[in-house]
Amino acid sequence: MKPVYVAGAAVHPFGKQPGLNAAELGYRAVRQLVEQTGITPDAVDVGYGGSSYGGSLLTQRVLQRVGVSGPPVYTVENACASGASAVHLGWQAVASGAADCVIAFGAENLSSFGGGTLPLTTNDIEIEQGMVMPAAYAMRAQRYLHDFGATADDLTAVSVKNRRNGAQNPRAHFQREISPQDVADSRAIADPLRLLHCCPNSDGAAAVLLCSEDFARQLDTPRVRVRGSVVRSGTFHTQFRDMTWPDITARTAKAAYEMAGLAPADLDLVELHDAFSIAELLHAEALGIAERGKAHQAVRNGEFDRDGRVAVSPSGGLISRGHPVGATGATQICEAYWQLTGQAGPLQVPGASVALTHVTGGGIFGVDNGACAMHILTAD
Structure with a gap:
């Protein structure tokens, strides 16, 4: 496997934000990531977004707003591990050599459920x-x-x-x-x-840039190795x-x-x-x-x-x-x-x-x- 690095990170602060849906929250985190790292949309080889309640095609709705349109993108649902699973898939893409630059994010709005415990699937x-x-x-x-x-x-x-x-x-x-x-x-x-x-139960989003060693060298941001x-x-x-x-x-x-x-x-x-x-x-x-x-x-x-x-x-x-x-x-x-x-x-x-x-x-x-x-x- 090739070395994989995290070369950027961004978080939209957590809290009660009922007026911001998951796509908007994800967009704000990803936009901040793009601005901080200085990457261009055409540099992104693949995108992954994690969410349990964000709805269909969340990743497309987020990435298209920052200009990433056309490459493969995937929305991952894996309960509380959704965002980390999106990062894992991004790591796989870079480690295998299939990608040099990946955006992975997680986003959720739980205010829409009101208070109390989160709804779980009834098929159990x-x-x-x-x-x-x-x-x-x-x-x-x-x-x-x-x-x-x-x-x-x-x-x-x-x-x-x-x-x-x-x-x-x-x-x-x-x-x-x-x-x-x-x-x-x-x-x-x-x-x-x-x-x-x-x-x-909070609303918020976070995004990371995963990349190869060669790609990381082109950036001004610090890096850590996965x-x-x-x-x-x-x-x-x-x-x-x-x-x-x-x-x-x-x-x-x-x-x-x-x-x-x-x-x-x-x-x-x-x-x-x-x-x-x-x-x-x-x-x-x-x-x-x-x-x-x-x-x-x-x-x-x-x-x-x-x-x-x-x-x-x-x-x-x-x-x-x-x-x-x-x-x-x-x-x-x-x-x-x-x-x-x-x-x-x-x-x-x-x-x-x-x-x-x-x-x-x-x-x-x-x-x-x-x-x-x-x-x-x-x-x-």
């Missing part, structure tokens, strides 16, 4: 019986607390940390620190989860499920580490899928940055702080930055790009040279999650 036995994502993660949380001696205060520590990180992120949905008392006072969602243990890019789906079975072990994350991580030739101890920062506070604990253990059943202790000891052993969600994560589903995975890569090129400002992780991004999603019967996408990036 568990969802037909009332399963929603907060309930699924509440069950995982209850089992984790029972098995490993953690408490609801440990879940709260994740929310407090990530909201503290996001308070310094101008792209984040929430830019205010919270206290443990704020979490305790927020309304109950699904025991033991309270509102501030959960990420918000050392690993992996997508996996859940393994189907109808037997007992260990609610404290996200197998899909563990399998994806194993493949990503092998591809990159790196190990969990090499990571300086991780942007993971903390859709609920318990998710940070579960995925941190599956990623190998904490021992099984001890991630809550790592949070308590400051090991996941921005200046800790490995910074986890230094951007604020989904809990603070927000979660516009299809845009989340692409945004994580943007945040990692800025960290590795020293452009993260107040979010900067000291000496960051290796970053991992992780997003997973899609609740369907018989698997722990429907899709998982992971990228490992290094400073060039």
Whole structure:
């Protein structure tokens, strides 16, 4: 495979933006990317856009507005991993030699659904019986607390940390620190989860430029190398499920580490899928940055702080930055790009040279999650 680089990143800030549909949000992020990198429309060999709710031909509607008209473009739906899956396909195109310049983006508007939990497909036995994502993660949380001696205060520590990180992120949905008392006072969602243990439904978009080494040399923007890019789906079975072990994350991580030739101890920062506070604990253990059943202790000891052993969600994560589903995975890569090129400002992780991004999603019967996408990036 040929080396693949990220040579540009752009995010349209997350938040409630009911007047902007997914195509408009995606256009704003892609336009910013094009302006920053200085690429011309005819330089783009292929485009990929990720979205769960953005509608048919989203990528054409976005790219045509920046003048990219004619080359192959694809719209990817892979639940919360949609944007990261779009980046993965762009990586495949460059790594195979089929393309030198690729735009990949994710975009979503969730305001159109109003409040409450996101609608899930009814063509699923568990969802037909009332399963929603907060309930699924509440069950995982209850089992984790029972098995490993953690408490609801440990879940709260994740929310407090990530909201503290996001308070310094101008792209984040929430830019205010919270206290443990704020979490305790927020309304109950699904025991033991309270509102501030959960990420918000957000609107937003993010775009990255993926390119070959030769193409990257022609640009004035800094670059980082994509050392690993992996997508996996859940393994189907109808037997007992260990609610404290996200197998899909563990399998994806194993493949990503092998591809990159790196190990969990090499990571300086991780942007993971903390859709609920318990998710940070579960995925941190599956990623190998904490021992099984001890991630809550790592949070308590400051090991996941921005200046800790490995910074986890230094951007604020989904809990603070927000979660516009299809845009989340692409945004994580943007945040990692800025960290590795020293452009993260107040979010900067000291000496960051290796970053991992992780997003997973899609609740369907018989698997722990429907899709998982992971990228490992290094400073060039």
